[in-house]
Amino acid sequence: MKTYRIATVPGDGIGKEVVPAGRRVLEVLAGSESSFTFEFENFDWGGDYFRQHGEMMPESGLNALRGKDAILFGSAGDPHIPDHITLWGLRLKICQGLDQYANVRPTRILPGIDGPLKRCKDKDLNWVIVRENTEGEYSGVGGRVHQGHPIEVATDLSLMTRVGVERIQRFAFRLAQSRPRKLLTVITKSNAQRHAMVMWDEIASQISKEFPDVTWDRELVDAATARMVNRPASLDTIVATNLHADILSDLAAALAGSLGIAPTANINPERLYPSMFEPIHGSAFDIMGKGLANPVGTFWSVVMLLEHLGETDAAERVMKAVEHVTANPSLHTRDLGGMATTAQVTEAVCARIAATADGYI
Ligand code: IPM
Numbered sequence: 001m002k003t004y005r006i007a008t009v010p011g012d013g014i015g016k017e018v019v020p021a022g023r024r025v026l027e028v029l030a031g032s033e034s035s036f037t038f039e040f041e042n043f044d045w046g047g048d049y050f051r052q053h054g055e056m057m058p059e060s061g062l063n064a065l066r067g068k069d070a071i072l073f074g075s076a077g078d079p080h081i082p083d084h085i086t087l088w089g090l091r092l093k094i095c096q097g098l099d100q101y102a103n104v105r106p107t108r109i110l111p112g113i114d115g116p117l118k119r120c121k122d123k124d125l126n127w128v129i130v131r132e133n134t135e136g137e138y139s140g141v142g143g144r145v146h147q148g149h150p151i152e153v154a155t156d157l158s159l160m161t162r163v164g165v166e167r168i169q170r171f172a173f174r175l176a177q178s179r180p181r182k183l184l185t186v187i188t189k190s191n192a193q194r195h196a197m198v199m200w201d202e203i204a205s206q207i208s209k210e211f212p213d214v215t216w217d218r219e220l221v222d223a224a225t226a227r228m229v230n231r232p233a234s235l236d237t238i239v240a241t242n243l244h245a246d247i248l249s250d251l252a253a254a255l256a257g258s259l260g261i262a263p264t265a266n267i268n269p270e271r272l273y274p275s276m277f278e279p280i281h282g283s284a285f286d287i288m289g290k291g292l293a294n295p296v297g298t299f300w301s302v303v304m305l306l307e308h309l310g311e312t313d314a315a316e317r318v319m320k321a322v323e324h325v326t327a328n329p330s331l332h333t334r335d336l337g338g339m340a341t342t343a344q345v346t347e348a349v350c351a352r353i354a355a356t357a358d359g360y361i
């Protein structure tokens, strides 16, 4: 029997509620599987850790994660600590430190969920956004001088490297090739950003030659927002820079019904380091500690974690259980207009997983 070593990092806010829910789903799953099991280690990093130790995670933290097969992450953010400190001290530190350069964000309208696009059939919206996750607008290069003086200057440099752009676009073309429609849209802004984004476009053309069976086009990021709303079925796999994809993926999540459902995977495709799986909703302090958080984004992230481990049958079982539960409006949390609690949704998904154990359904 295989044992997968999983690190759990709940982080802050509702991360502390949804990560234990995700772990519970994995435990229930393992209870009905004979070929694998999980060994969990929890890391209490985040805002509370910062208050005690002056840093979001310890210096040795990355080493502790390196030996794991995957990481399940909650969120980073604290109302009393500036956002750029919580983000750079934890989530980006892990993503960049473990070279998780491909951020993958699937979006679909799950059964029972009412999306805001009235003219769109549910099946028209089935996208995967691939976000460059280590450089671009989030390179961290920049500075601020003469603070508070009239001559103050601040810069955030968007930095793109040929290696970084080639590897994310190759990843996106490969992902597009693996999906039935073999369709990729490369998001750009090379009309205004005339250096790095022009290189981005050139590299897309060059990489496309390696994938003659993938149909691809280019779309300006502003036009892409309108296209997502007006012609959702014209998109399938989408690749974009760090910031562009950050923005488009929130729009995608909203169009699929709720940010509470959306999952993400921070992948190191070469598997030199563990990959990290997390809901995209963030820490949501307004509802923390109330048991109202939607755990579906975490469960879908767990599905991506299982797929990454190669446990595709188990992944499908969890996804089917999640869809079975979303199909029932009495099991919708508040973000979906329902009354259900985190615990009720979690128990319903776990019960379904147990019920679909080999041979039952
Ligand atoms: C995301 C989030 C983060 C980001 C925030 C929390 C800084 O919005 O994962 O999309 O912008 O990367």
Ligand code: MG
Binding pocket: 246, 247, 250
């Ligand atoms: Mg975002």
